[in-house]
Amino acid sequence: MISTLKQDLQYSFRQLRKNKLFSLVAILTLALGIVANTAMFSVIYGVLLRPLAFRDPGRLVLVSERAEQFPLLSASYQNFRDWKTQSSSFEEFGAMRNFTMSLTGEGDPEQIPSEMVSGNLLHLLGVNPTIGRSFSDADDAPASAPVALLSYHHHRRRSAHLRNAEAASRSAHYHGAMG
Numbered sequence: 001m002i003s004t005l006k007q008d009l010q011y012s013f014r015q016l017r018k019n020k021l022f023s024l025v026a027i028l029t030l031a032l033g034i035v036a037n038t039a040m041f042s043v044i045y046g047v048l049l050r051p052l053a054f055r056d057p058g059r060l061v062l063v064s065e066r067a068e069q070f071p072l073l074s075a076s077y078q079n080f081r082d083w084k085t086q087s088s089s090f091e092e093f094g095a096m097r098n099f100t101m102s103l104t105g106e107g108d109p110e111q112i113p114s115e116m117v118s119g120n121l122l123h124l125l126g127v128n129p130t131i132g133r134s135f136s137d138a139d140d141a142p143a144s145a146p147v148a149l150l151s152y153h154h155h156r157r158r159s160a161h162l163r164n165a166e167a168a169s170r171s172a173h174y175h176g177a178m179g
Contacts, residue, residue, distance in 0.1 A: 094117065097117075101114045
């Protein structure tokens with residue numbers, strides 16, 4: 001059996017050496033197929049298969065409102081509070097809403113894509129800030145002072161010249177329609 005395989009391989013290599021153009025096309029086709037397959041698998045894994053970078057990602061559920069014209073709506077704060085107090089199916093509820101803020105006070109003003117979140121959302125997701133403190137339930141109180149948590153990229157870009165502790169305690173002027 002081994003001798004037959006050896007003879008078959010020798011014959012195959014002789015044919016490939018004889019037909020150089022065919023060999024080149026065959027090798028390039030195989031290489032292109034392998035590259036395309038690897039790229040597609042990497043994208044599919046990164047987008048669909050890799051688990052989310054949150055604690056217990058399989059237990060996370062997005063609850064939202066919908067209307068005929070809008071398939072996905074942000075729930076009102078009053079509905080969020082009602083769902084949170086009346087639900088017996090969910091262990092914890094967190095809320096978030098997209099909006100845009102303007103940053104002023106240091107350098108040129110800029111528009112910042114932002115999220116308004118409930119005080120418990122980071123705890124629910126199992127995410128901790130690298131510098132400073134996380135949000136708390138006390139931050140949800142109507143009379144509480146506004147609190148912002150900056151992304152790593154935003155912090156680095158705006159505070160490159162400051163030490164981490166100094167930048168974490170610094171105030172900035174963020175203005176936005178938060179509703």
